[in-house]
Amino acid sequence: MASSENSVESKSSLTKLAPLEAVLFDIDGTLCDSDPLHYYAFREMLQEIGFNGGNPITEEFFIATVAGKHNDDIASDLFPGDLERGLKFVDDKEAMFRRLAAEQLKPLNGLAKVRKWIEDRGLKRAAVTNAPRPNAELMLSILGLTDFFEAVIIGGECEHAKPHPEPYLKGLEALKASKEHTFIFEDSVSGIKAGVAAGMPVIGISTRNPEDLLMEAKPAFLIKDYDDPKLWAALEELDKSGSR
Known part of the structure; x- marks a missing residue:
């Protein structure tokens, strides 16, 4: 698709939401570039445990098997037939992730700008994530966003995690917001699928995951990060629609 067409589409894809009530965010890979960690x-x-014959996993394997998925699903994919071992492994891995995050976690480019845009308009906001609660709370704290979000919905605390729509529907419920006036920021295939299934436009962030894979999940449009001009063109159109 030509970028000019994409830009026209992205401008118009949010205008039907006016007046905007709320914005929902994933956390991992969406608020911060955590996937490398x-x-x-x-x-x-x-x-260390000799998985894959002791050969390091590739980034492609990580994207296909791990990125955006809930830990229960990752555990059963990595350790079929030994879920208990898988769950212990992912718990230990999360502890290692938290140690790395405490030293290395950085916000996605432009996050402060989009935060200000949301605060200036008094919009409701929730974080909706498949990360375990200790991870989610740590990341929000490091990013200085603990007080920014009115609700934090954890996939593992719902009956179904993403790609099921339930976590995003719970986010709407917690904010008392309408899906007709809310959009989502997401960076993974499972997250985009969850948001689309919940009936909201999803702006996909292609910092790490391949654009063609993300497009298959049917986001409204893709951006590189929050500095992407495509995002600001769409938000400007949305502002105009809301003030007509």
């Missing part, structure tokens, strides 16, 4: 932790720990 998860990848590092999985690669090191799987190699």
